[in-house]
Each structure stands twice: as C-alpha cells, then as structure tokens.
Amino acid sequence: MEQETAPQLSDTGLRQRALDAIAAVLPRVLAREGLVIAPEMKLMSDLGMRSASMLELLLELEDHLDIEIDVEDIDAAAMTSVGDLADYVAGHAITNA
Amino acid sequence: MTTLKAVACYLPDKRMPVEDVAGQLELTAMQVRLFRRYLGMSEIRLDLGGTPLDLLSAATARLGALRGLEHLVRYVLYARALPVVVPYPVNPVRDLCRSFGLDHAVSFTVSHQACASGLLAVDIAGRLLAEDGDPDALALVVTGEKAFTRDAQLVPGMSIFGEAAAACLVGSDGPADRVISYAVNVRGEFDGRLDEAPEMASRFEKEYPTSMAEAMTTAADQAGVSLGELSLILPHNVNALFWQRLCRRIGFPVGRVLLDNVPVAGHAFCADPFINYVTAMERGLLRSGDRYLIAAAGVGATFAAMVVEH
Numbered sequence: 001m002e003q004e005t006a007p008q009l010s011d012t013g014l015r016q017r018a019l020d021a022i023a024a025v026l027p028r029v030l031a032r033e034g035l036v037i038a039p040e041m042k043l044m045s046d047l048g049m050r051s052a053s054m055l056e057l058l059l060e061l062e063d064h065l066d067i068e069i070d071v072e073d074i075d076a077a078a079m080t081s082v083g084d085l086a087d088y089v090a091g092h093a094i095t096n097a
Numbered sequence: 098m099t100t101l102k103a104v105a106c107y108l109p110d111k112r113m114p115v116e117d118v119a120g121q122l123e124l125t126a127m128q129v130r131l132f133r134r135y136l137g138m139s140e141i142r143l144d145l146g147g148t149p150l151d152l153l154s155a156a157t158a159r160l161g162a163l164r165g166l167e168h169l170v171r172y173v174l175y176a177r178a179l180p181v182v183v184p185y186p187v188n189p190v191r192d193l194c195r196s197f198g199l200d201h202a203v204s205f206t207v208s209h210q211a212c213a214s215g216l217l218a219v220d221i222a223g224r225l226l227a228e229d230g231d232p233d234a235l236a237l238v239v240t241g242e243k244a245f246t247r248d249a250q251l252v253p254g255m256s257i258f259g260e261a262a263a264a265c266l267v268g269s270d271g272p273a274d275r276v277i278s279y280a281v282n283v284r285g286e287f288d289g290r291l292d293e294a295p296e297m298a299s300r301f302e303k304e305y306p307t308s309m310a311e312a313m314t315t316a317a318d319q320a321g322v323s324l325g326e327l328s329l330i331l332p333h334n335v336n337a338l339f340w341q342r343l344c345r346r347i348g349f350p351v352g353r354v355l356l357d358n359v360p361v362a363g364h365a366f367c368a369d370p371f372i373n374y375v376t377a378m379e380r381g382l383l384r385s386g387d388r389y390l391i392a393a394a395g396v397g398a399t400f401a402a403m404v405v406e407h
Contacts (some may be wrong), residue, residue, distance in 0.1 A: 018353050044299065053253020055135050056127050071135050072341045076302070 004011070014065075015090035021064040022082055029057050039083035044076075051076045058089070067093040099223025100273035101405065102235070102266040103162030106372045107155035108362055109144035109260055132257060137337025137356070141259030141363035143244065149182050150189040152241035156368075157197055157264035163237065167197065172236040173204040174227050176218035178211045178366040178395060179249060181212040182242055193239065202237070211395025212333055213281070215240050215263075215367035216403050220279045222267040232270035239264045240367040252396070253292065257334045259363035263371030277388070278319035278404045282312040287398035301398060306343050313347070313392055314399040319386065320404035325406070330354040330388035333394055334364045355382070363404045369393070383407040386388055 023037040030047060043049045049057070054076055058069050070092040080086055099147060119129050132138045144152055153175070157163065163170075175190040183189060186220040190204045199274050207218040215238070224234035241262025244250040250258045284304070290297040324347060332340055337359045357371045365372060370391045377383055384407065391403045 006160055032178065046297070050254070050295070052131070054285055055131050055254065059130050059134065073345050074342070 007019040012090075014093060015086050017065060018061065018089040019082070021061050022086060024059040026057060026065055026082075029053060029060060037082055039081065039086065041082045042080055043085060044080070045081065047082075054079075054085075055086075061089055065089070065093070070094050098269065099219065099226070099274065099276040100268045100271065101219070101374075102268045102271070102273040103160055103170070104263065104265045104371050104374050104378075105159035105242070106160070106263040106368065106375045107152065107159060108372065109142045109147070109152075109155075111143045111145050112140045112361070113143050113259075114140045115257065118250070118257065122247055122257070124251075124338070125292060128254070130319050131254065132336075135338050136255070138257055138358040138361050138363055141209065141244070141366070142261055143259055144260045144363075145245075147260070148189070149241065149243055150192050152243070152260060152262035153189055153216060153239045153264070154196060156241055156264040157193060157237070157239060160237075160264040163264075163354050164354050166266075167199055168201075168233060169233050169235045170199050170237050171224055171229055171231075171234045173199055174204040174222055174236060174238045175237055176215040176217040176240040176367045177206060177208050177242050178214060181188075182245075190225045190239070208386035209397075210281070210283075210399035210401065212364070212367055212369075213393040213395035213401040214401040216279065216369060216391060216393050216401040217399075218367075219265065219267055219403070220264070223269065224274060226267065226269040229269075231280060234269065236267040237264060238267055240317065240371065242366045242368075252335075255339075256364045259365050261362055261365035261368045261372055263368040263375075264369055267297060272367050275406045276403055277321075277406055278316045278400050280312050280319060282308050282315070282400040284308055284398045284400070287396070291396070305394070305398075306339070308398070308400040309343060309392065309394055309402075310347050312402040316390060316404045317401035318387060319331055322388055323403065324349050324390075326388065327390050328353065328384075329377060329382055329389040331357070331370045331377060331391045333391060333392060334359045334362065334369040334373075335394065338366075367393070 027035040178380045218238045244258045322371045
C-alpha cells in the first residue's frame with residue numbers, strides 16, 4: 001500500500017526555534033536544572049542520553065513547538081550533537097495541513 | 098525437514114490500556130505518550146488471576162490438529178523468556194501433559210534465549226524428531242508467561258509485556274509449513290541488567306538493529322532467497338518503531354511486516370511470532386509456496402530468524 005507523504009517543514013527559522021526549545025526543555029528532561037545547553041554538546045557522551053530519552057525529548061519538543069515530528073527514520077547513533085537534533089527536528093516537522 | 102503442522106494462540110479478553118499499567122510500572126505521563134505515539138503500543142492483554150498453566154492450556158485447547166494425535170507426540174517443549182516462573186514444585190508443563198493426554202511425552206523447558214527461545218524450541222523439536230526416525234512422530238511447542246513483576250513487564254523506553262500463549266504442533270514430514278532455515282546470532286556480551294549498566298545498554302541499543310538484520314540476512318541466505326523475495330515477516334512485537342526503522346535500513350517494505358498485534362497485545366514474550374502467524378492465516382496473507390520469515394530477539398542477547406515455506 002502506498003504511504004501518504006506528510007508535508008514537511010525545513011527552514012532555518014524552525015531550526016533556531018528547535019535549538020531554543022531544546023535549551024529550554026532538555027535540562028528538565030535530564031533532571032539537571034540550570035544546565036546550559038550548547039549546539040555542539042554531544043547528546044550521548046556529554047549529556048548521557050539514550051534512544052528512549054531522545055524520544056521523550058522529541059515529545060517535549062512537539063508540545064513546546066506545537067508541531068509533530070516524524071521519528072521513523074531517526075538514527076540516534078548518527079545524531080550526535082544538540083545541533084544535529086535541531087537539524088532533525090527542522091527536517092522532520094510534519095504540518096497538519 | 099522440520100514442519101509446522103498447526104499453530105494456535107490465546108489472547109486473554111482483559112485489555113489493559115498503557116495508562117492503566119503506568120502506575121505499577123512507574124511510567125511518567127510522557128513515557129506513556131512515548132509508548133503510544135512513537136512505539137505504537139496502546140494496550141496489553143492480561144489474564145488476571147490466571148496461572149501459567151491456564152495460559153498454556155487455553156492455547157493448547159485451541160490446537161484442534163492435536164486431537165486424536167496425542168499418542169504421536171514424543172516431546173513437549175515449553176519455550177519461555179524467564180528462567181523462573183513458578184515456585185517449586187509446581188510444574189505447569191507436566192500438568193499440561195497430564196491434562197491433554199500427553200503424559201507419555203518427554204517434556205522440558207527452553208529458556209536461555211529469552212524471547213527468542215520460541216524459535217529455538219521449534220528448531221530443537223525438529224532435530225529431535227529427525228533423530229527419532231518415525232515420520233509420524235510429533236512435538237508440541239508451547240509458550241505463554243505471566244507478566245508478573247515490573248522487570249517482567251517492562252523494558253524501559255522499548256517495550257511493555259503482556260500475557261498471551263501459543264501452541265505449535267511440529268512434525269518432520271507431510272504437508273505443512275516447511276522450515277527451510279534457522280539462523281541465530283548470540284551476543285552474550287549483552288548479558289546483564291540493562292538498567293544497571295548504561296554503557297552496555299547504550300551499545301545494546303546501537304547494535305540491536307544490526308544484529309537482528311544479520312540474523313535475518315543469514316536465514317534468508319541459507320534459504321536461498323533474498324529478503325525482498327519474502328512474502329511476509331512475522332516479528333516479535335518489541336515495538337512498531339523498531340520494525341519501521343529496521344525496514345528502512347534493510348530496504349524491506351514495512352507493509353509486509355505484520356505489526357497489527359503490537360498496539361493491541363504488546364510484547365507477549367516468546368508467543369509473538371506464533372500469534373502473528375495465526376493472524377496471518379486468519380487474514381489469508383500466506384499462499385501456498387510463499388516464503389516468510391519469523392524473527393525474534395531476546396535480551397541477553399539473542400537474535401533469531403527462521404525462513405519457512407507455506
């Protein structure tokens with residue numbers, strides 16, 4: 001069966017909003033309030049994240065940014081930094097149109 | 098040649114939404130959403146008040162092909178993920194044999210490949226029957242477990258276990274689904290508690306899809322087919338997202354992986370592939386001559402795949 005392709009947004013504005021949202025919600029997800037998040041921080045080695053916590057973070061970002069994110073082709077191993085995560089969000093935000 | 102002569106399954110009526118088990122599993126609201134929205138798990142089945150024997154009996158009672166052939170059953174194998182499921186001296190597999198006229202059969206449990214033990218049990222049954230020499234001899238593989246502790250019911254961020262059971266009549270000859278190949282990829286370095294060893298858990302997470310794909314590719318190679326030639330994959334129900342991502346990785350259409358039971362039954366230990374087989378048969382998804390692959394993975398870790406011709 002053909003799968004409908006959802007319209008996706010990919011823009012630098014959304015990437016910056018994603019970075020801001022990650023900086024806002026990630027300390028809470030990690031239970032490390034006060035942590036200052038930088039785009040070059042490594043998600044796994046610096047922040048101790050795993051696939052499950054990454055998915056939880058994406059759910060938080062959906063709420064924060066009022067978007068839905070397609071996670072089917074997420075590759076946690078290839079997505080190493082906070083900046084990579086923001087790129088992913090910007091490239092996989094699904095509009096509800 | 099190992100054959101699957103008949104398969105039956107039992108799904109308890111009691112449906113438990115993920116929200117209703119969140120308290121006992123200590124899941125946050127966000128983790129519940131994660132299971133529903135990303136991992137595709139909405140509810141599990143529970144046989145409240147039931148015992149392991151109740152589960153096994155319910156599945157075996159549905160195995161109509163067993164009636165009248167009990168005397169041909171040489172072996173009864175109980176495939177399960179957990180090494181200990183009842184207190185001594187309770188022995189559900191012997192009780193099952195007594196209840197179903199199989200008291201003469203040699204019975205034993207297969208458990209050391211966790212949720213992949215179901216495929217191992219089918220392989221062992223086939224090899225025992227091949228040694229037996231009687232083409233009419235049969236083996237019964239049963240599986241079904243209680244999700245009776247938090248550890249037994251949850252792999253955090255990955256899967257929620259429910260209760261269900263299956264019974265599979267295995268033969269060595271005659272018209273039936275023929276097992277063409279069986280490949281197993283044992284990764285003993287992942288033995289241990291994932292929640293207490295974050296570095297190991299991280300490596301396990303990274304290598305899980307690769308190891309599963311390797312077992313599937315090996316089984317397909319041994320069967321002389323490409324993955325693309327397979328009509329269907331009957332998976333373990335670890336979660337839907339894992340299979341969606343694995344399919345993208347190996348270039349297999351996810352529409353040919355039977356994931357329909359993930360949202361409504363959760364991960365039922367070793368029973369998933371058999372339950373999915375029954376669903377495939379009910380829906381007429383397999384035609385004579387079709388080759389399909391059964392896949393399962395168990396913590397510890399084992400990745401197993403079996404190519405079968407319908």
